[in-house]
Amino acid sequence: xxxxxxxxxxxxxxxxxxxxxxxxxxxxxxxxxxxxxxxxxxxxxxxxxxxxxxxxxxxxxxxxxxxxxxxxxxxxxxxxxxxxxxxxxxxxxxxxxxxxxxxxxxxxxxxxxxxxxxxxxxxxxxxxxxxxxxxxxxxxxxxxxxxxxxxxxxxxxxxxxxxxxxxxxxxxxxxxxxxxxxxxxxxxxxxxxxxxxxxxxxxxxxxxxxxxxxxxxxxxxxxxxxxxxxxxxxxxxxxxxxxxxxxxxxxxxxxxxxxxxxxxxxxxxxxxxxxxxxxxxxxxxxxxxxxxxxxx
Amino acid sequence: xxxxxxxxxxxxxxxxxxxxxxxxxxxxxxxxxxxxxxxxxxxxxxxxxxxxxxxxxxxxxxxxxxxxxxxxxxxxxxxxxxxxxxxxxxxxxxxxxxxxxxxxxxxxxxxxxxxxxxxxxxxxxxxxxxxxxxxxxxxxxxxxxxxxxxxxxxxxxxxxxxxxxxxxxxxxxxxxxxxxxxxxxxxxxxxxxxxxxxxxxxxxxxxxxxxxxxxxxxxxxxxxxxxxxxxxxxxxxxxxxxxxxxxxxxxxxxxxxxxxxxxxxxxxxxxxxxxxxxxxxxxxxxxxxxxxxxxx
DNA sequence: AATGTTCCATGAATGTTATTCACGGGTTAT
DNA sequence: ATAACCCGTGAATAACATTCATGGAACATT
Numbered sequence: 115x116x117x118x119x120x121x122x123x124x125x126x127x128x129x130x131x132x133x134x135x136x137x138x139x140x141x142x143x144x145x146x147x148x149x150x151x152x153x154x155x156x157x158x159x160x161x162x163x164x165x166x167x168x169x170x171x172x173x174x175x176x177x178x179x180x181x182x183x184x185x186x187x188x189x190x191x192x193x194x195x196x197x198x199x200x201x202x203x204x205x206x207x208x209x210x211x212x213x214x215x216x217x218x219x220x221x222x223x224x225x226x227x228x229x230x231x232x233x234x235x236x237x238x239x240x241x242x243x244x245x246x247x248x249x250x251x252x253x254x255x256x257x258x259x260x261x262x263x264x265x266x267x268x269x270x271x272x273x274x275x276x277x278x279x280x281x282x283x284x285x286x287x288x289x290x291x292x293x294x295x296x297x298x299x300x301x302x303x304x305x306x307x308x309x310x311x312x313x314x315x316x317x318x319x320x321x322x323x324x325x326x327x328x329x330x331x332x333x334x335x336x337x338x339x340x341x342x343x344x345x346x347x348x349x350x351x352x353x354x355x356x357x358x359x360x361x362x363x364x365x366x367x368x369x370x371x372x373x374x375x376x377x378x379x380x381x382x383x384x385x386x387x388x389x390x391x392x393x394x395x396x397x398x399x400x401x402x403x404x405x406x407x408x409x410x
Numbered sequence: 411x412x413x414x415x416x417x418x419x420x421x422x423x424x425x426x427x428x429x430x431x432x433x434x435x436x437x438x439x440x441x442x443x444x445x446x447x448x449x450x451x452x453x454x455x456x457x458x459x460x461x462x463x464x465x466x467x468x469x470x471x472x473x474x475x476x477x478x479x480x481x482x483x484x485x486x487x488x489x490x491x492x493x494x495x496x497x498x499x500x501x502x503x504x505x506x507x508x509x510x511x512x513x514x515x516x517x518x519x520x521x522x523x524x525x526x527x528x529x530x531x532x533x534x535x536x537x538x539x540x541x542x543x544x545x546x547x548x549x550x551x552x553x554x555x556x557x558x559x560x561x562x563x564x565x566x567x568x569x570x571x572x573x574x575x576x577x578x579x580x581x582x583x584x585x586x587x588x589x590x591x592x593x594x595x596x597x598x599x600x601x602x603x604x605x606x607x608x609x610x611x612x613x614x615x616x617x618x619x620x621x622x623x624x625x626x627x628x629x630x631x632x633x634x635x636x637x638x639x640x641x642x643x644x645x646x647x648x649x650x651x652x653x654x655x656x657x658x659x660x661x662x663x664x665x666x667x668x669x670x671x672x673x674x675x676x677x678x679x680x681x682x683x684x685x686x687x688x689x690x691x692x693x694x695x696x697x698x699x700x701x702x703x704x705x706x
Numbered sequence: 707a708a709t710g711t712t713c714c715a716t717g718a719a720t721g722t723t724a725t726t727c728a729c730g731g732g733t734t735a736t
Numbered sequence: 737a738t739a740a741c742c743c744g745t746g747a748a749t750a751a752c753a754t755t756c757a758t759g760g761a762a763c764a765t766t
Contacts (some may be wrong), residue, residue, distance in 0.1 A: 116486055117414050119724095134742060148726050148744060153723095160497035168733050168742060171550065174503065176494045188483055190412055193478045194454075201456035207470065252465060260693045281606075326544045442717060442754050449753095464762050501710060505716060670765095 118190060121183035123147050124162075128180055131169065199321050203395035205234040212258035213247040216331040216359050217383055221260060225402045231403065235396045251386060257397060259386035262317070263382060271383040271392065275404040278359045280317060280379040284348070285349040286368035295373035298328035305351035306330035307342050316358075316404060317381065320356040322374055343369055356381070416450050416487060417479035419443050420458075424476055427465065428677035499691035500664075501530040503633045508535060509543040511605040512635060512655050516572070517556060529700065531692045536568055547682060553693060555682035559615070563668035567688065569679040571700040575653045576613060576675040581645040581666035591669035601647035602626035603638050613677065615648040618670055639665055651679070 126136035127147075130334055137144040156162050162176035172180060199205035212218055218241075243250040247259045252271060264272035282301075284290050290300065306318070313319045313333075322327050334351060336342045339359070346353050347367045360371040373379075385401050392398065422432035423443075433440040452456050455643050461685035468476060479554055492565065495501035508514060514535075539546040543555045547566060560568035576691050578597075580586050586596065602614070609615045609629075630647060632638040635655070643663045656667040669675075681697050 115490055118412070132742070142724095142728060142745070145727080145745085149724075152744085158493055158497060160493065165732090171745090174521055175493045178489060178493050178496065182485065186485060189482060191479065197454055197456065197471045197474050200474060201454060266762075301636060428713065438753095439755055440714070441716085441756080445753075448715085461714070462763090466714090 115157055115181070116154070116182070118187075120150065121179070121187055123177070124179050125148060125187060127163075127170065127173075129184075132276040133170070134290060150267055153279075155371055172368075196211045199234060202396070206396055207236040207238060209238045209245060209256040210401060211238060211247050211250050211259045212241045213243075214383065215259035215311070216356050217260050217262075218406050219339065219359055219362075220356075220383070220407075224407055225399070227407075228400055228403050232396050232399065247386070250387060257387065257391060258400065261384055261386060261409035262381055263315070264384040264386060269389050270386050271389055272386045273405075274382045275401060276383050276384050276407070278381055278383070280354055280374060280381045281345065281357045282374050283353045283355050283360050283369050284308060284372060285347050286370050288349060288352070288370070290372055291370045292354075293372055295376050297375065297377070299322050301330050301352065302328055303331050305332040305333045305334060306350040307336055307345055307353040309342075310337060311336035316354075317379065318374070321352075321379060339363075343367060354379075356387060411453055412475070412478070414483075415446065417475070417483055418445060420472070420475050420479040421483055422461075422470075423466065429466070432665040434551075437498045443496050452497055468579045484688075495530060499689070500528075501693055503532040503534060504554060504692060504696060505534045505536060505552040507536045507539060507543050507546050507645060509539075509555060509557035510679065511607070512652050513558075515635065515658075516652075516653055516679070518702075520703055521698070523703075524696055524699050527617070528692050528695065543682070547684060553683065553687060554696065557680055558677055559565070559611070560682060564580050565685050566682050567685055568682045569701075570678045570695060571681050572679050572703070574677055574679070576650055576654055576670060576677045577653045577667040578670050579639065579642050579651055579665050579667060580657050582647060582666050584648070584666070585668040586648075587667055589668055591672050591674070593671065594619050594622035597626050597648065598624055599627050601628040601630060601642055603630045603632055603647040603649040605638075606631035606633060612650075614670070617675060620659060635659075639663060650675075 115131060122140060123136060126139050127133060130136045130139060133147050134144045137147050140147070142263065151162060158175060160175045161173055162179055163170045163172045165171075173379065196205065198289075210221065212221065221239065227237075229237060230404050239248070240256055243255065245253070247256075247261055248265050248270070250256045261272075266272065282290070282296055290296055293300075301323075307314055308318065322357075330352075332346075332351075340354070342353055343355075343360075343363050344367070345351055347369050355373065357371050360369060363369055364371070387401075389398060418436060421430060423429060424433050426432045426435060429442045429443050433443050436443070447458060456471045457469055458475055459466045459468045461467075465610055490564075492501065492585060506517065507516065514537075517535065523534075525531075525533060536546070536552055539551065541549070543557055544561050544563065546552045547555050557568075562568065578586070578592055586592055586659070589596075597619075604612055604614065626648075628647075630641075632641065635651070638649055638652075639659050640663070643665050650670065653667055658666060659665055660667070681700060683693060683697075
């Protein structure tokens with residue numbers, strides 16, 4: 115009924131004082147405006163302005179329309195600007211899903227510079243998914259998945275963004291602290307502390323204990339990295355974490371990293387994304403930035 | 411660019427989940443919507459939704475449009491409702507101009523019931539006009555003029571709304587308080603207190619003193635009725651006011667009304683309005699109500 | 707698998723609407 | 737008075753929106 119064009123006419127008429135002048139600004143003829151308003155008046159059932167000699171005076175209905183125009187038109191224009199930015203890939207929101215607990219520390223280091231580089235992109239981090247990280251990616255709950263195990267499926271791509279070594283963490287005074295590496299059997303009397311994740315998704319089980327048909331004495335789960343390492347420092351157990359993470363904590367608490375097996379346990383973190391999104395600049399840019407972050 | 415119709419489509423699609431269902435609600439065909447959105451997408455330079463198997467998923471641009479739709483459409487609808495009421499004369503604002511100081515007391519008695527009767531009409535009272543009450547009426551600064559002297563001109567109508575008697579007010583202990591009426595000469599040693607208005611617009615001068623070639627000893631002006639009557643009660647002067655007003659104050663302070671001349675001074679209050687506005691219900695209703703208010 | 711249903715996209719045909727053009731009447735300024 | 741300006745109106749036309757008819761893709765059912 116009331117269309118955006120009507121509001122445009124009202125605003126222009128108010129600004130310029132006459133139909134003719136308003137028409138010029140709108141790149142239309144005076145006649146077009148006259149027709150448009152006439153029709154609107156018929157629909158509304160009331161005149162919106164009255165001629166007072168040569169000039170127009172808004173009626174109360176007209177005043178209402180004017181208020182509406184001044185309130186809504188800027189919103190239309192703002193939205194168009196926003197969408198134009200979205201279209202150009204300059205603005206958007208990037209929802210990052212995490213399937214790897216300690217990676218959160220790593221992500222924080224990436225997000226900082228990224229927000230600088232893309233001031234109009236909002237970054238949102240999600241950590242729990244009803245149907246797993248892949249489900250979240252397919253269901254468009256997230257746009258990017260940080261995971262140590264890429265589950266290749268049509269429609270999604272994975273790119274490795276960084277390599278690291280998974281190590282055993284022990285308290286500084288632990289007997290194993292001085293070993294060059296540990297074998298599974300050496301941990302059979304230890305308490306293993308992990309994040310609360312199914313064992314089949316923990317490399318320490320799938321790639322270390324199981325192949326050797328060994329197992330730790332006890333298995334505890336803890337949600338946060340800080341508490342976990344405090345437990346380890348207190349000699350209450352051992353854990354498996356990325357070396358770079360342990361190195362950071364080792365500066366402030368008595369923990370030590372020990373190689374898992376003689377050759378160590380190399381791991382990779384991947385970023386997964388929907389194939390379709392491969393052209394979104396602010397998304398690929400995130401991956402590029404992620405790869406460039408170096409760890410000493 | 412983004413039209414109201416686009417927002418309608420978005421809202422309907424969100425509510426019903428499919429183009430077909432949305433089209434039905436909007437009394438259009440599915441094809442119409444498809445075309446409309448296609449064109450919008452071309453203009454915006456970005457798709458607004460994507461097909462995901464059988465159903466649609468909004469893109470980020472689409473989400474923006476959805477937010478816009480949910481914010482703006484209710485405003486359009488509200489404005490249309492408002493204007494419909496204005497058109498029917500059920501809603502509006504009534505700006506009342508006062509050219510008669512003591513009438514303010516009277517107006518208050520009318521406005522109360524009126525606001526009850528017309529809950530959607532705002533009443534605004536103005537008391538000062540750059541070009542007089544008539545000028546304000548013509549200039550659309552006010553819609554209704556309360557005045558004791560109707561100045562008939564083409565385009566405006568006046569209707570008497572109430573008759574009263576203008577009387578002299580004196581303190582209860584004043585020598586004149588016991589008189590049945592006073593003549594101009596009896597006031598030649600008195601101080602006359604009036605509102606701050608040009609003498610030629612005061613009936614006490616034009617209809618009482620001037621015809622008798624008499625005048626009061628002094629003339630003071632006071633803005634408010636309360637202070638004026640306190641001065642009179644204190645014997646510091648006399649004044650001319652409507653009888654109904656004096657009667658009200660006489661209950662709480664020692665003042666008395668005395669007839670001006672043997673026959674008294676009858677007056678009328680008129681309501682003036684633009685001829686054009688004669689059909690506005692809430693305006694004529696005000697006058698009708700004003701006439702019906704009785705004074706004991 | 708084959709079939710039917712549902713939903714959307716597309717292009718041509720058809721209405722419908724918006725806009726312009728041409729004109730006339732009214733108002734203001736010179 | 738006269739000219740300049742502004743608005744309203746109606747007919748002609750250009751632009752647009754909508755429908756119709758059709759086809760393809762994704763599900764659901766058999």
